[in-house]
Structure formats: C-alpha cells, structure tokens
Amino acid sequence: MSSSTSSKSQAQPLRPPLPTPTKIGILLFPGFQLLDICGPLDVLNLLSRLTPLHLTILAPTLAPVTTNTFLSTSIGSDFAQSVLPTHTFATAPDDLEVLIVPGGFGTRDEESVGELVRFLGEYAGLRWVLTVCTGSAILAKSGVLDGRRATSNKKAFAWVKAQNDKVDWVPKARWVVDGKIWTSSGIAAGLDMIYAWIAEVWGEETAQELADSGEYVRNKDPDDDQFAERWGTV
Template sequence: MRASTLTTLLCSLPSAFSAPSQPPLTNTSALPLHFGLLLYPGFVALDAYSVVDILNTLSLEYSLAATFDVIAETETPVSTIPRASNSTFGQAVVVTATYEEYSASEKPLDVLVVPGGYDSRSAIPAAAPFIKVVYPRLQYVLTVCMGSFITAESGILDGRNATVSKVNWKNKMARARKEVHWQTPARWVTHGNIWTASGSASGIDMVLAWIGHVYGKPVADYLGYEYEFNRAKNATDDPFAEIWQS
C-alpha cells in the first residue's frame, strides 16, 4: 500500500469513529404541535412512556413549540392500579384535560397516544367514543399493546391493518373487532395515519420509526443512540410472534 493511501485512511479514522452529533430536523413543514396521552385506570406505564418519554426528549432537544395533555374521562389523577384491584402498588398521573373538554371544543390535537392496560376493556365505553370524535382533527394516532383494541372499538381501524401484543394471541383474536385486519408477525403496523405497536417495549421501536417518518431518519437514529436502545428497524422483526405461537 502506498504511503499516501495509508495516510488518507488514517486521517479518516477520527471522523469514522467519532460520536454521533445531533442532526437537524430534515422536515419542518406541518409538524405536529399538539400531543395528547389518553389514560384510564390500570394503564400500563411502559405502554404510555415507551412513546411519551422519547417525545419528551425530542421536544426538549429540538425546542419544539409543542403542547402536551394527559387526557382522561375525569380530572381525577389516573393510577396504574386497575379499579377492581386490591393492590396498593402503583403510580398516578395528573390529568390536564378531560374527554369532554376536547369533545366539546375545537381544542387542537394533532397526535393521540393510546396505551394498553390491565383493564383496557373497562376503558372502552368512554374512550372509544372520544377517539371517534377527535379522530378527524388528528394527524396521527399511535397505539401500544391493548391500546389498539380500545382504538378499534371507535371504528377508525375498520378495514385497516393493525397489531396488538402477541401474548395469548388466539384468545385476543376471539374477542377482537372483526372489521380490523389483525397482523402477526408485526413489531408495529402502519396503515394511513394510524400506527399500532405490539407489546409494551415495541412502542419504542414504533415511535422511533414514526419520528423517522415525520422528523427525519437521522433524528430517529440519534434518539435511539441516546437511549442506548438496540431498536428494530424492520416492522416485521417480531420474534415474539414465534415465542407466543401467534
């Protein structure tokens, strides 16, 4: 190898192995500004915050002029403990807006996050009608785990592809809304402006893929590096479908 070639290669090493730097947003047109997290008693914390914590970091690091509401049926703080449980171990989240406040007004809402829960069926009677009412004003709906079952009962998933956690898949499908095309294997599924993730941790993969779609792939990659998360970048990379025999 010629000395000049070796010198060129050696000089390239620092840049090739340097730490990643924060990339600029590659899409700055019509970005979502108003986010909401739909909560109900017994919600799964990781379902909710697998998405929300990454959105927190995105907003902080890029100084987004965005708003965020925790939306629930009533103003009472919402606990991770299901209503019928005798457990005393849980966390409660402060509600900043109710279903009625959004339903009865033109309050802007661009992205709605719907997590699953230990008692998601009890959430359907109030949450599903709310989702149906606000959906026309949304840019995106992001669901995690059983959040897709709640969302399905609003009717907005009819005729669309969607997924849910693979645990007890056959039992889930026995009571799933038949108008929805439920997918497995699938780490997450995108159909139009609705993104549905499988189990709790898959919400991280989904929201990073969504950030790549909306804000640019380099931004999503950078956030994944920050969280030191070995993300699945292929939506069908779903080993849990085989584990749970779905």
C-alpha cells in the same frame, strides 16, 4: 408543442410539505400500562429539546389516573403509579395533531373503556393516532380500524382480534402503519414504534440521535416480532 413541453404544462405543482406536529396528546384510563405511555413520552421529552412540543393528557375526569388493576388488588398489592390529566374528554383541545393510546389490563374494563371508545369514534382532525399494546383493541372497538391493517400485544392477540373482526390483524408485526394509524405490539414495542414514527416525520438522523442519547438499541424491522412465536400467534 413538443411532448416534453406539453407534459411540463400539465404537471401539477408540488404541494409544500406539512409542518411537523407540535401538539401531542395521550389518552389515559385506570389500569393503563405505564411503559406504553412513559416509553414514548421519554423519547418525546428528548425530542422536545430539539423542536417545540406541547403535551395534553386526556382522561374522563381530572382525577389522577392509576396503573392499578383488579389483578393487583385481588392479591393485596397496592403497588401503582398515577398520572394527573390536563384535560377531560369534554374539554379536549380541538387542535391536537397526534394522539397516543396505551394498552393495559384496564382495556378489559367495559365500563371505563366505553367512554374511550366513544371519544375516539367522535374525535376528529388528528394527523396521527399511535397505539401501544392492547390500545389497538380500544381503537378497534371505536370502528376507526375497520378495513385497516393493525397489530397488538402478542400474548393478548386472540382477545384483541375478538374485539373487531373487521380489522386486518397482522400477527407477526412489531408495528404496523396504515395511513395515519400506527399500531404496535406489546408494551416495549411502543419504543420501536415511536422511533420509527419520529424517523418518518423528523428524519432517520433525528430518530437515531434520540435512540443513541437514550442508549436504546432499536428494532427497525416492523414485520418481525419475536414474541409472535413466543406466544403462538404464528
């Protein structure tokens, strides 16, 4: 038997590509950053016109979840928005494929964050977890990021790093991919990450079409976040 025939006979059959995801969830808590969620969701809204998608909004209870924080109320502001969950942690569907975790000042509230940490540590079966801003701090506290590369909001970078020293925190990155975990820098960086993730899953042509439809100029370099210098993380 020739070497070429032998190598062919020993070759492993190619696995068919996994189907694109359809079931996407977002995780909410009081004091979440609105753009962390609404930026990626608006892009996914446009994507849902091209391919079937289903959204689950998760929170500890079914009560409306507010963006308001102690920082606002302490100076007398009542300027906030609320989002209505579709499921609680107890009734979360077991077939979610993608989960988006926002950041915000609510990530500093140990009482409410504790519920999120427990949920993230126990919830299994996800194909992707995407965090925006200080959402990576919540994921880090759950242990899911142990031994992985990740990034976060550059203004809050020192605080985020202090939440878990077992994570390989990347100070310059706009977003970081480590297996099924995608983490992005502060607030608006979630838009660059979601377009990059869509390019990974549905193709660059689809991602760029969505960006052009939204008249958004993408940052396509995951390793370069100009705010790292602005906030002194590098």
